Amino acid sequence: MKQILIFTLLISFAIVAKSESKGKIEIPLRFDRYYNYDEVNEALKALNKAYPEMTKLEVVGKSEEGREIYALTINNSKTGEASGKPGVYVDGNIHGNEIQAGEVCLYYANMLLTKYGENEKVTKAVDRNAHYILPVVNVDGRYHFFADAHTPSSSRSIRIPKDDDNDGLFDEDAPDDLDGDGSITQMRIKDPNGEYKTDPDDPRILIRVEPGKKGEYTLLGSEGIDNDNDGKLNEDAEGYLDPNRDWGNNWMPRYVQSGAGNFPFSGVGIKAVSEYIMNRPNIIVAFSFHNSGGMWLRVPSDKSIIIDPSDIAAYDVIGKNAIKITPGYVYHASLDLYPTYGDSDGQLFFNYGIFSFVGELFQQEQQTYREKTDKPAQRSEESGRRGANPDEAREQMKFNDHLAQGEMYKEWLTYNHPLMAKLKLVVGLK
Template sequence: MSVAPPVDVRFDRYYDHDELTERLHALEAAHPELATLRSLGKSFGDRDVWLMEITNRATGPGEHKPGYYLDAQIHAEEHATSAVALYAIHHLLTGYGHDETVTRLVDEQVFYVVPRINPDGAEASLKPPYYLWCGNGRFAPGQDRLGGLKTEDVDGDGYIVSMRVSDPLGEWKKSALDERIMVQREPGEYGGDYYRLYPEGFIEDYDGAHVRIDKPFDGNLNRNFPANWDADEYGAGEAPLSEPEAAAIARFILDHPNIAGMNAYHTHGGIILRPSMTLPDSAMSAKDLGLYTALGSVGTALTGYPTISIYEEFTPDKSKPRRGGLMDWTYEKMGIPSFATEVWDVETEAGVEKTAFYNLHPRTEEAQLKVFEWVQEHLGEHGVRPWKAFDHPQLGPVEVGGMVYIWTYRNPPPALLEKICHANVLFNLEHAAAAPRVRVERVETEALGGALHRVRATVANHGYLPSNLTDVAIGRGVAKTVRVTLDAGDAELVMNPREVDVGHLAGRNERPFPWSPWGPTWTPTTKVVEWLVRAPEGANLRVRVVSERAGRHEREIEVTS
């Protein structure tokens, strides 16, 4: 394999769509034996949703190998996730032939990486004034609400931040530790200077009293998938897969049943999320829960991120679980072991103790001060804007300023990107390496006389996961069994069908401790298949084992007496 020239890919900056596209094409051109770039579809803005397939095609086509799917930036403002996915592509391609783990995985498996599901939304939020935008390109910023307050850069400084408005009924006050920080007033507190806090913007149909802020209908592609879809979810869309980007992703996954693992990247929180989005752990399969616990512990060791249940620890109101998510669809409907990683946590970086996982705002005044000081040191005015007086056409005198949420809470400073990318991609490689792998261990023949021969093949699963991946896959009827085939050539098959269904093959994860009568019953990781053939001396026989999610393998043997 030829030595590829280096490609200009940096992990200390964020790329827009054209820059990302240029680098993806360059990586494909530099590694033609390993990389195949394709467009899964077009966004509303006519931008490509790119997917990079990575495998050593000399060892077989990708569809014949266990697949690992990774995606990023389904939400517009989550720019760091695109960097992680691009890092995964770069790491796999440049590490091949140099890194033992990368080389083995690219030889034996296939990687499917979507670095940016939502290219339209990313463009809207990547450049000034940095719209806090979740959705895709169905609506443009400013079109996502019918009326009320619409976010806009009112003072023209290139940033959309906050407005603080003096109001005796206000919920906020200036911190005694630093008046640039706003903290909640106490429940029984009166007699001070208080403020209302609003997103920066102008107000349509203002009645002079109440500032109406509607939920935006910009869309949320991660509520547009068929699992437990609910029209009332924020951004769910008109129907499941109504959005072209979500439909393109779903179509690809459905067309690639070899996918044996999946990770979706999000920001923020510094956590690894596992199923279920809608069910407590007590309602999950015990085997699958054990699988997630074991794989999640690997992720925690490599990234430092705790692994938690979306429903149990990331859903503040259990009566309103999240519905229509991609990860729930891939696991609950298709049985694929799936994680979602929320990269980056500014509070942890600033030294704030993590006491909860779903944080929309620092929980204490002291925590706010730590975050503020950290942002000041590492980002300056790109991370926090000084409060400046502004004569608002609806609200009158206000001050505009505060934290630039998208470059503090949502995404890290570019200088920290590479470290974040590296740790998370290492977890992806470990998750991918857990895939089931079927092998023909050996093929033996025994002469029985009269040109009759017994053919005995032993097949095994070399992987950590079983060939069915999960209990859910069996329960849903989507786990196809392992099949062993004898290609007898000119020989005559006397007994047993040419293709034998051997059921599923267990993985190492079934045996986390030595056998005990109190523990689970072990199921086979290895099975034997026999045929009776009539064949002349020197005839060639080929045995092949095939599994939809564990790949395929074959061995040949020559008939001898």
């Protein structure tokens, strides 16, 4: 499934690359482009300035690289102190690459403030509850995702250097933007024994050859050279310490949970965010936004954990209402996907008594050019492997051509790769 995600998520990232033109941020906020790290902060300051009576802007803490993590409280002081009201906590972008989540949080803040007094339900929600909004948890990740050439999954980590290949060097060989276009794309090499060939219907698409048949290409992974001359490509990029495997509840070391650090809360920013939530015991419900899948997930994320049926019943009320307002999304427990340890929703529920949800934004199935979009494309186990489902790839290419105006695909380029001396290596975006 990951490979296919890499393909489709490029739509968003192509748009990101074009969103760097700076303009004055005005209220109401506009959502016609993504905000980089500085602009998210400017947007929060602009909301705070426009609604001084209703908002409070605080620095929750600082990241590994010293960036500020901001939270905006929305509360109508005329109806009481924030701490005396049931609190709603909303955050996003704990994974640095999952930038849409930050925009969702800004949208939430913008909607509550601009529709207050105009929309009855919003007015009630603002008068009755305190809202704590933290759009970007992984501030270093968001910063680097915009500032550096990226893949759909780069800059996801907490920015603590880690020696992924145990060679004594830290983060020494990340992918490189060989053609300088701002994106880290895929490399392929001509190979009569390769697993891939071009699609006869659309030469832009690579399809997997049947077992035993000859192909045309081998895929070499992400764009990059061997920066440390150890014979391996791109083997030690930034991190990787997963900010959503760093929380204390049900934390497991790296041999159980990949992405875990040396101890819980080893990320200074994560620790600060956890303390911010812990210090607000009035928070009763929390939503943390991620990419992707179109899901509302509740605890637990590990089947060894039993939850009181009355708590599940409370979760179900919220979860079932959540899917009503997000057509196509599903609601279920995290453990139905795969077990995870040391994630934030477990910390919030089991340690802080908060009904915590994960909102997985964005659905690949919606990136189609089919006339009927009510039924998602049939997907098999195999379909996750690149080139395994040519029909889906063709569908995505139509989507690229007609809806994304070609921004999802880049023509293959020729590149003389130093590691493949004298071999012609072709670099392209998929």
